[in-house]
Amino acid sequence: MKARQKRFLFIAVGLAAVGLAVALVLNALDKNVSLYFTPTQIFNNEAPQGRSFRIGGLVEEGSVKREADGLTVNFVITDRHKSIPVIYKGILPDLFKEGKGVVAQGKMEAGLMRADEVLAKHDENYMPPEAADALQKAEIANAASASAVVPASAPAVIK
Amino acid sequence: MAINWFKYSAPTTFYSLAGKLIPWFAVAAAALFAVGMYIGFYIAPVDYQQGEFYRIIFIHVPASILSMFLYLIMAGYAAMGLIFNTRLSAMMATAIAPTGALFAFISLWTGALWGKPMWGAWWVWDARLTSELILLFLYLGFIALHASIDDPRRADRASALLAIVGSVNVPIIYFSVKWWNTLHQGSTIKFSGTSMHVAMQQAMFIMLVACWLYAIAVILARVRSIILERERHTKWINELPEVKHVA
Amino acid sequence: MWLDIWMRENPITYVLLGSYAVAMAIFLVEIALVRHKRALTLQQVRLMQEAGEEE
Numbered sequence: 001m002k003a004r005q006k007r008f009l010f011i012a013v014g015l016a017a018v019g020l021a022v023a024l025v026l027n028a029l030d031k032n033v034s035l036y037f038t039p040t041q042i043f044n045n046e047a048p049q050g051r052s053f054r055i056g057g058l059v060e061e062g063s064v065k066r067e068a069d070g071l072t073v074n075f076v077i078t079d080r081h082k083s084i085p086v087i088y089k090g091i092l093p094d095l096f097k098e099g100k101g102v103v104a105q106g107k108m109e110a111g112l113m114r115a116d117e118v119l120a121k122h123d124e125n126y127m128p129p130e131a132a133d134a135l136q137k138a139e140i141a142n143a144a145s146a147s148a149v150v151p152a153s154a155p156a157v158i159k
Numbered sequence: 160m161a162i163n164w165f166k167y168s169a170p171t172t173f174y175s176l177a178g179k180l181i182p183w184f185a186v187a188a189a190a191l192f193a194v195g196m197y198i199g200f201y202i203a204p205v206d207y208q209q210g211e212f213y214r215i216i217f218i219h220v221p222a223s224i225l226s227m228f229l230y231l232i233m234a235g236y237a238a239m240g241l242i243f244n245t246r247l248s249a250m251m252a253t254a255i256a257p258t259g260a261l262f263a264f265i266s267l268w269t270g271a272l273w274g275k276p277m278w279g280a281w282w283v284w285d286a287r288l289t290s291e292l293i294l295l296f297l298y299l300g301f302i303a304l305h306a307s308i309d310d311p312r313r314a315d316r317a318s319a320l321l322a323i324v325g326s327v328n329v330p331i332i333y334f335s336v337k338w339w340n341t342l343h344q345g346s347t348i349k350f351s352g353t354s355m356h357v358a359m360q361q362a363m364f365i366m367l368v369a370c371w372l373y374a375i376a377v378i379l380a381r382v383r384s385i386i387l388e389r390e391r392h393t394k395w396i397n398e399l400p401e402v403k404h405v406a
Numbered sequence: 407m408w409l410d411i412w413m414r415e416n417p418i419t420y421v422l423l424g425s426y427a428v429a430m431a432i433f434l435v436e437i438a439l440v441r442h443k444r445a446l447t448l449q450q451v452r453l454m455q456e457a458g459e460e461e
Binding site for chain 1: 340
C-alpha cells in the first residue's frame, strides 16, 4: 500500500469512528438535545419532575381564555393525543394562535403548567395571504367530499 | 480530454488564473445581490403569517447554506492536503475558513433578528441553533489552531485534522430539525422540492447564487495573498510583474 | 420594551437595517481586509526581493 492510500484509509476510518462516537453520544442524550416534551411524553412520566422544562405542541382550538387583568392567559397545549393546560402571565408572541405551534417553559403543578416563557413555533411554509386562503378553502372542500360517499371514479372527476 | 487539471492545481498557474477570475465573480455577485434584493423586497409578496419579517429569509437561508457547504469544501481541501501533500489544497482550506466563519455569523445574527419578532426570543438552545453555533466555533478553532503553529506545514496538518473531525457536525445541523424537537422550523427547501411561492423562491435562489459568487471572489483573492506569502522564496514569485516593477 | 414596539411598527426598516445592512457591512469589512492583506503581502515580498538583490 502506498503512503498516500494509507493516509486516505487513516482519515476515512478516523472520520467513521468519530461519526459513530458522536451518533452514540447524541442518541444517549436524545432527551436533552430535544428542546421540549410533548404532552404524551409528560403523561408517560418522561418529563423531569419538580424542575422547569418545556412543553411543545399546538394551541388547542377554542382553549385560549384571557383573564380580567388582560395579561394572564389560559390555554391548552395538545399533540392530538394528550393535552396539558397552561397558565401564563405576560406578552404572547405575534404568531401565538389557536391551532398553531407553541413551546411553553415552566413547572408542572398538579397537571397544570405555570409557564414563565411562551414561544411561537411556525412552520416552513411561506406564501401570500391569498394563497393561504385558497389552500384553506381547498382543504375544507376536500374534507367535505372525503366525508361524503364517493363513487369509485370520483378522484379523477374531482381533479 | 487534453486539459491537464494538475496544471491548474499548481500554485503558479492558479495564482494568475484566480487573478483573472476575481473581477468577473465580484461584478456578477454585486449585480445578483441587487436583483435579489429588488425581487425580495418589491416583487415577493408578504407572508400570510409573518408579514414583512419573513424577508430575512433571503439572506438567512443563503448564509446558512454557504456556512455549511464552505465547511465541507474546507474539510475536503484539508483532507486532500493531508493525503496528496499538495501545496495548494492546504492554502485553499486556510483561505476558506474566514469567509465560512463570517457566513456562519451572518446566519446566527439574522436568525436571532428573525427569532425575536416571530418566536418571541433572540435565542433558544435548540439543536439547530446550537449546532450552527458549534459550526462557528469550529471555524474559529481552525483559524486559531492554524495561526498558533509557526511551521506552516505542521499548522496545515494539525488544522486539517480538526476540520475533518468537525465535518461530522454539518449533517447534524441539517438533520437536527428532523431528529429532535426544535423550535426552528423544518427545511423550506427539501430534496423533494419546496412549498414556497415562486417570487420568494426566485429571490432566495438569486441571493444564494450571489453569495456563492461573492464567497468565491473573496476566497480567491485571499488565497492569492496566501500563495504570495508562502511561495515568496521561489523564483516565479520574484518574476511576477506586480512584484518586480514597483520599486 | 421600546424595541419590540418599534420593530413591529417598522418591519421593513428593521429587516433592512438589522439583517441586510449588517450583512453588507460584514462583506465590505471582509473585502477591505482582503485588499489590505494583499497590499501588505506584496510589500513584504518586494522588500524581501530588494534585500536579496543587495546581497
